[in-house]
Amino acid sequence: MDVIRTAIGLMSGTSMDGIDVALIRTDGRGFLERGPFMGVPYDADFRGRLKRALEIARPLSDRSERPAELHDIELELTLRHATAVTAFLERFGLSAAGVDVLGFHGQTVLHRPDEGLTIQIGDGQELAKRTGISVVYDMRANDMVHGGQGAPLVPAYHAALAGKFQQQGQAVCFVNIGGISNLTFIGTAGRISAFDSGPGNTLIDQWVEMQTGKAYDPGGEIGGRGKVVASLAERYLQSPFFRGNVRRSLDRGDFAPLRLEEASLEDGARTLAHVAAASIIKSANFLPETPSIYIVCGGGRLNATLMAEFSVMAERLGSKVLTAEEAGFDGDAMEAEAWAYLAVRSLEGLPLTFPGTTGVGAPVSGGVIVEA
Ligand SMILES: Nc1ncnc2c1ncn2[C@@H]1O[C@H](COP(=O)(O)OP(=O)(O)OP(=O)(O)O)[C@@H](O)[C@H]1O
Numbered sequence: 001m002d003v004i005r006t007a008i009g010l011m012s013g014t015s016m017d018g019i020d021v022a023l024i025r026t027d028g029r030g031f032l033e034r035g036p037f038m039g040v041p042y043d044a045d046f047r048g049r050l051k052r053a054l055e056i057a058r059p060l061s062d063r064s065e066r067p068a069e070l071h072d073i074e075l076e077l078t079l080r081h082a083t084a085v086t087a088f089l090e091r092f093g094l095s096a097a098g099v100d101v102l103g104f105h106g107q108t109v110l111h112r113p114d115e116g117l118t119i120q121i122g123d124g125q126e127l128a129k130r131t132g133i134s135v136v137y138d139m140r141a142n143d144m145v146h147g148g149q150g151a152p153l154v155p156a157y158h159a160a161l162a163g164k165f166q167q168q169g170q171a172v173c174f175v176n177i178g179g180i181s182n183l184t185f186i187g188t189a190g191r192i193s194a195f196d197s198g199p200g201n202t203l204i205d206q207w208v209e210m211q212t213g214k215a216y217d218p219g220g221e222i223g224g225r226g227k228v229v230a231s232l233a234e235r236y237l238q239s240p241f242f243r244g245n246v247r248r249s250l251d252r253g254d255f256a257p258l259r260l261e262e263a264s265l266e267d268g269a270r271t272l273a274h275v276a277a278a279s280i281i282k283s284a285n286f287l288p289e290t291p292s293i294y295i296v297c298g299g300g301r302l303n304a305t306l307m308a309e310f311s312v313m314a315e316r317l318g319s320k321v322l323t324a325e326e327a328g329f330d331g332d333a334m335e336a337e338a339w340a341y342l343a344v345r346s347l348e349g350l351p352l353t354f355p356g357t358t359g360v361g362a363p364v365s366g367g368v369i370v371e372a
Pocket residue numbers: 012013014015016017176177178179180181200201202204205215216217218219220297298299300302303304335
């Protein structure tokens with residue numbers, strides 16, 4: 001019988017809005033029980049430090065290089081993760097001894113798949129020491145060593161969730177609208193195809209923050225009052241990224257922010273919500289078939305303007321759009337749950353990535369394991 005482990009996943013995504021913590025019990029294969037979730041937001045000051053980390057990382061060419069300031073930010077990030085784990089255990093009446101492993105994503109500070117370079121900060125050794133729990137971290141690196149894009153990794157988990165739809169004979173596509181958006185298509189025969197689909201919330205967040213100081217457009221309310229500026233939308237949607245069937249994973253800096261003088265606050269937010277929605281549809285053109293159902297997760301599902309645009313576009317093509325919750329999942333917890341699932345797969349030596357997900361030549365496992 002396969003070993004069932006209790007695992008906690010820790011995700012600090014490209015939006016840099018906080019740490020997501022989720023617990024699951026799994027054998028890393030078909031057995032999966034989802035447990036509690038908690039989000040620990042970053043304060044504005046630390047978000048600023050993470051943005052600084054992106055700047056420091058930009059000129060790096062060696063993924064293990066840590067200039068002093070980056071090293072300090074990495075340590076602070078790690079300690080914040082340790083604190084988040086402790087708070088999570090306390091809140092849900094759990095003990096460290098009852099958790100087999102932490103799946104630690106860290107923070108991506110640079111991602112240049114074409115150069116075979118991806119850098120996540122986060123010290124797994126230190127996290128294991130602080131929490132007393134074994135850690136699996138750095139799960140993207142081995143994929144790149146074997147010629148993959150190093151992202152996306154969540155598809156292996158989406159495949160585990162998709163079982164019930166497959167049984168109903170429906171092709172399903174998970175859409176994660178985070179800082180960047182990414183798709184996982186799971187066909188009726190279990191065929192899996194995944195890639196980053198374009199800008200998600202990052203452009204909207206940058207635009208709204210620049211003008212109002214708010215971190216994002218709450219509920220999509222600002223964009224809801226604006227109209228789409230077609231010429232600006234086209235500038236994004238004509239990007240070579242959407243042309244040809246060569247998919248690549250994206251870095252959050254790959255699409256330039258809108259300039260202040262180019263639109264009113266409302267029209268800019270509306271236009272960028274439209275761009276986020278249309279990007280998904282454009283990229284979905286490269287899927288093996290039109291999905292019966294889209295399941296939307298990530299913070300972007302809370303932007304009603306983006307969701308309304310996306311639903312209209314998808315329904316026109318005959319697909320149904322559900323939020324993760326409508327499909328019986330938790331859209332906030334999914335990436336953290338995925339990192340817990342991947343950690344257990346790593347312990348089992350099972351593949352994390354596949355030719356259809358990152359473009360790696362053959363399925364490969366990955367992750368650095370630190371025993372507590
Ligand atoms: N209530 C809300 N209304 C509108 N947008 C929201 C809301 N809550 C979150 N968001 C958006 O979701 C983003 C965070 O999404 P999420 O946590 O899925 O991203 P992430 O995991 O950091 O990114 P990625 O998946 O790219 O790594 C925020 O930056 C914001 O743009």
